[in-house]
């Protein structure tokens with residue numbers, strides 16, 4: 190028997206109520222803030238990700254699904270959404286439009302990770318990106334959007350972690366200071382951090398190992414080593430967030446696991462934290478588009494993982510709008526009535542009523558059981574006698590009340606009774 194590949198899962202119909210809820214909130218939020226949809230391919234040139242997310246990151250070195258197509262081109266399944274959006278921005282000359290260009294996406298991303306709750310090999314991201322504007326007011330707006338998204342979902346107790354990691358001018362100086370701090374502790378570091386010391390020193394700050402956390406706790410802070418412009422930018426982001434009344438926690442250990450970030454970085458944590466807890470993350474990436482061969486173009490954005498959102502909606506037992514149910518189940522008694530049932534069901538659907546028609550030759554009792562299990566509001570029962578008088582029996586499935594309705598009135602009555 191085949192099973193879904195490890196780290197992936199099917200989203201069954203009853204689960205889709207959660208997904209629909211989250212996606213609807215995402216889309217209405219984006220429209221509210223002037224973001225437009227963009228869909229990019231599920232696979233890209235592998236180098237798009239390695240040049241931006243960065244060699245030496247877990248995503249590129251360990252987790253990317255890379256393959257050669259039959260033409261010998263090296264492709265990768267989409268590992269994240271920001272680089273493809275920037276690629277599309279350049280490819281379609283969106284820099285010619287009024288800036289910033291604001292785009293959102295919802296779709297799967299693939300990372301070969303060790304599966305556990307909230308961490309999968311295929312996950313789905315809702316993300317939004319604002320390209321072509323460096324103003325810190327946009328950073329604050331993006332953070333406000335992320336915040337409002339989780340509030341609109343009904344999730345309580347989410348918190349925003351915020352930091353600034355500087356730019357290409359001030360970061361090298363900071364990394365030198367950081368290396369100097371760690372040089373006294375090399376022996377105590379975990380093996381990953383020993384490698385990070387030379388390859389990715391910034392990631393030393395967010396190692397989860399207890400010993401490394403202790404050393405990171407006394408490490409110099411990025412925010413104490415920002416250049417003048419980065420310091421002013423970060424002060425403005427915080428001031429704007431305070432103006433908006435968006436609560437945030439400064440987190441000096443927050444550096445994010447992708448290389449393209451500059452200045453503002455932030456993550457959204459759920460109330461109940463765990464190893465794989467982050468509901469979403471984002472920040473500014475002012476050098477990314479230049480890395481891809483474009484002119485220097487700032488950008489800022491955010492992405493949330495839908496699986497983790499659904500997990501938290503369930504954890505908090507929140508009331509989710511149920512998926513729409515059929516208005517009526519069309520039942521028939523006998524083969525002759527079946528022909529009429531077919532026509533009537535088709536007419537009702539033309540009038541935009543959601544209808545399930547019976548199939549097979551089950552008893553009336555069996556058909557009513559079926560209607561009940563589908564959550565149908567009504568059953569339209571068609572028997573020989575009713576049809577000869579051009580009538581149907583309309584049964585309210587909740588109360589069991591029945592009335593005779595002329596066929597010519599059926600659409601109107603069902604429309605009226607649609608709950």
Ligand code: HAM
Nearest residue numbers: 269271307308309312468469470471472490491492494
């Ligand atoms: P990221 O933090 O790598 O950022 O992923 C964004 C979110 O996707 C995470 O916070 C998490 O909720 C979800 N996620 C990531 N990996 C997995 C996984 N294996 N299983 C389940 N959920 C996962 C980015 O991808 C950036 N592109 C975000 C961004 C947009 N930055 C600027 N704009």
